[in-house]
Amino acid sequence: MSEQSGWVYSDIVKQHFMYPRNVLDDNEDFQADGEGMVGDVRCGDEMMFAIKVGKEKGIISDCRWKTYGCASAIASTSILSEAVKGMPLDEAFNVSPKDIAKKLGGLPEHKIHCSVLGDKALRAAINDYYKRNNMLPKVKEDKDRIICQCMNVTDHEIEDAVLEGVRTMLELQEHTKLGTVCGQCKDEANELMNKYIKKHFS
Amino acid sequence: MRVYLDHNATAPLHPEVKKAMTAMMEMFGNPSSMHGFGRDAKKMIEDARASIAGFINAAPEEIIFVGSGSEANNTVLNLTACCSSLECSIACKHGKGIITTSIEHPCILESSKCLEERGMSIDYLEVDSYGKVNIEKLKEKLSQKPMLVSIMTANNEIGTIQDIPEIVKLVHDNDVLFHTDAVQAVGKIPVDVKALDVDFLSFSVHKIYGPKGVGALYVKKGVPFCPFIRGGHQEQGRRAGTENTLGIIGMAKALEMRKLEMGDETKRLKALKTRLKDGLIKNIPDIQVNGHPEDCLVSTLNVSFFGVEGEAILLYLDIEGIAVSTGSACSSSSLAPSHVLLATGITPELAHGSIRYSLGRGTTEEEIDYVIEKTTKIIHKLRKMSTVYIK
Numbered sequence: 001m002s003e004q005s006g007w008v009y010s011d012i013v014k015q016h017f018m019y020p021r022n023v024l025d026d027n028e029d030f031q032a033d034g035e036g037m038v039g040d041v042r043c044g045d046e047m048m049f050a051i052k053v054g055k056e057k058g059i060i061s062d063c064r065w066k067t068y069g070c071a072s073a074i075a076s077t078s079i080l081s082e083a084v085k086g087m088p089l090d091e092a093f094n095v096s097p098k099d100i101a102k103k104l105g106g107l108p109e110h111k112i113h114c115s116v117l118g119d120k121a122l123r124a125a126i127n128d129y130y131k132r133n134n135m136l137p138k139v140k141e142d143k144d145r146i147i148c149q150c151m152n153v154t155d156h157e158i159e160d161a162v163l164e165g166v167r168t169m170l171e172l173q174e175h176t177k178l179g180t181v182c183g184q185c186k187d188e189a190n191e192l193m194n195k196y197i198k199k200h201f202s
Numbered sequence: 203m204r205v206y207l208d209h210n211a212t213a214p215l216h217p218e219v220k221k222a223m224t225a226m227m228e229m230f231g232n233p234s235s236m237h238g239f240g241r242d243a244k245k246m247i248e249d250a251r252a253s254i255a256g257f258i259n260a261a262p263e264e265i266i267f268v269g270s271g272s273e274a275n276n277t278v279l280n281l282t283a284c285c286s287s288l289e290c291s292i293a294c295k296h297g298k299g300i301i302t303t304s305i306e307h308p309c310i311l312e313s314s315k316c317l318e319e320r321g322m323s324i325d326y327l328e329v330d331s332y333g334k335v336n337i338e339k340l341k342e343k344l345s346q347k348p349m350l351v352s353i354m355t356a357n358n359e360i361g362t363i364q365d366i367p368e369i370v371k372l373v374h375d376n377d378v379l380f381h382t383d384a385v386q387a388v389g390k391i392p393v394d395v396k397a398l399d400v401d402f403l404s405f406s407v408h409k410i411y412g413p414k415g416v417g418a419l420y421v422k423k424g425v426p427f428c429p430f431i432r433g434g435h436q437e438q439g440r441r442a443g444t445e446n447t448l449g450i451i452g453m454a455k456a457l458e459m460r461k462l463e464m465g466d467e468t469k470r471l472k473a474l475k476t477r478l479k480d481g482l483i484k485n486i487p488d489i490q491v492n493g494h495p496e497d498c499l500v501s502t503l504n505v506s507f508f509g510v511e512g513e514a515i516l517l518y519l520d521i522e523g524i525a526v527s528t529g530s531a532c533s534s535s536s537l538a539p540s541h542v543l544l545a546t547g548i549t550p551e552l553a554h555g556s557i558r559y560s561l562g563r564g565t566t567e568e569e570i571d572y573v574i575e576k577t578t579k580i581i582h583k584l585r586k587m588s589t590v591y592i593k
Contacts, residue, residue, distance in 0.1 A: 008517065014521075017514075017517065017518075018518075018521060020587065023586070023587045024587075025586070026586070037589065041550075041551045041554075041590055042549070042550040042551060043531075043550070044511060044530060044531045044532055044539065044550070044554040045511065045532075046589045046590060047589065048589045066587050066588060066589045067587060067588070067589060068509065068510065068511055068588045068589050068590040068591075069511055069514070069532075070511050070513035070514050070530070070532035071513055071514050071517045071532075072532075073511075074514060074587070111532075114532060
């Protein structure tokens with residue numbers, strides 16, 4: 001029946017899930033120039049991404065990854081690992097989860113959340129490379145910015161809420177408790193929410 | 203090879219049930235009609251009712267046919283919100299609030315939540331690491347004189363069976379009404395409403411080789427009742443809507459077959475579950491079996507695999523033709539893993555990495571061996587790419 005009734009995700013997702021590319025083998029001696037780890041096992045996903053960099057040109061020459069994650073996380077990171085090989089660091093830093101989802105032939109909305117982990121880990125690995133090579137001005141940290149001072153809610157939390165399905169201000173407030181005390185942050189939060197919806201889903 | 207180990211979700215029709223239902227397809231009469239077509243249908247339903255009631259040792263008039271186990275559960279919880287001077291309401295005559303557990307099916311938990319938002323006080327009893335209700339806590343809460351206690355007989359995810367007779371005695375000693383969701387129990391373990399002395403009991407048959415879209419609610423004679431769906435005199439005015447004749451016939455046949463087959467099947471499944479459990483433990487290090495070691499459905503094996511995520515396991519097994527379910531958040535649209543597993547106190551990580559194998563009458567030794575072999579390979583593959591499982 002699996003064949004007859006299709007699969008939960010696209011064929012490309014299935015292919016990358018079944019045969020993930022560039023997974024780090026513990027027995028291989030992969031000398032990474034930069035490494036990043038993101039996510040949290042308690043939330044059901046964690047991702048490690050490691051890169052080798054061709055020093056003269058600043059190009060990713062090779063990469064490996066590992067994950068504790070679901071099929072979407074595995075497939076999206078597999079396809080990401082293929083895409084960034086041979087890519088300049090600046091360009092790789094800007095690969096968006098939307099590009100990856102497109103390459104995968106689309107993902108269900110509630111799975112977008114799982115697919116952003118790979119490129120987050122990649123960015124962490126690139127920053128790690130810059131730090132190791134005394135190129136600190138190039139480091140672009142994804143620093144949290146507090147939007148709601150009363151309830152201590154950050155821009156990243158708003159983005160995560162959008163990835164988890166939040167679409168309206170009411171839902172956002174229920175989800176994060178943002179703007180439920182003084183309410184001053186509501187306009188900015190609303191703007192950010194719409195920005196993230198556009199970024200991930202339009 | 204295709205192996206179906208998701209019988210706690212639903213089960214294929216028993217061939218005898220299919221036969222009985224197919225034969226009934228010609229009988230289209232509305233059981234409420236006075237003419238011959240209607241009377242024929244009515245007779246079939248009433249015969250089925252008597253047979254179904256007999257299966258759980260109830261009187262026929264104590265059985266109300268509904269659309270599903272979820273509807274039966276909703277109907278009972280709804281009784282508590284119907285506070286008026288009417289005879290039917292249990293809210294006025296009995297105490298305040300409801301006691302239930304943290305491991306109930308979502309149809310109980312979400313109905314409870316809705317009642318809570320309407321001002322009702324609800325206590326969710328904790329369970330121990332095996333999923334057994336804390337009896338001491340129940341005793342304590344009963345002193346607050348609730349109007350209803352609702353505790354499931356057997357859990358759908360981990361298979362743990364509660365000590366219902368002991369619980370009912372305690373509840374009745376406090377003069378409180380008792381309901382049990384027995385959807386995973388009826389037809390799998392002996393259920394006798396007289397011996398258990400429950401006031402309400404919900405069940406369906408699609409997990410025991412009967413049809414979907416039909417359920418039943420047992421209401422003990424003399425216990426107050428108020429319909430959830432109004433607008434007709436069907437089911438003695440207790441549940442409106444033209445009866446699902448075909449479903450009811452299928453339900454009766456499914457239970458009739460359980461009467462014949464349950465005993466032998468229980469022995470057979472017990473051996474198969476042991477084979478599966480032992481095989482997994484032997485082949486795969488760092489796993490944990492969830493649920494009660496003895497008081498557990500013989501068809502249900504819930505296992506957590508350390509260091510891997512459940513949705514990935516489920517989908518790799520699916521590619522191999524094996525159907526199971528998982529407590530991982532990624533299998534649903536929420537981001538929280540199984541509430542049942544979390545209630546037993548295991549870490550979110552182990553809950554995310556859980557797989558439920560639920561066996562049935564078609565399960566064979568050959569299938570179990572195939573599942574052990576494939577699970578072993580898949581866990582090995584996922585652990586090799588895991589950031590968490592470092593050996």
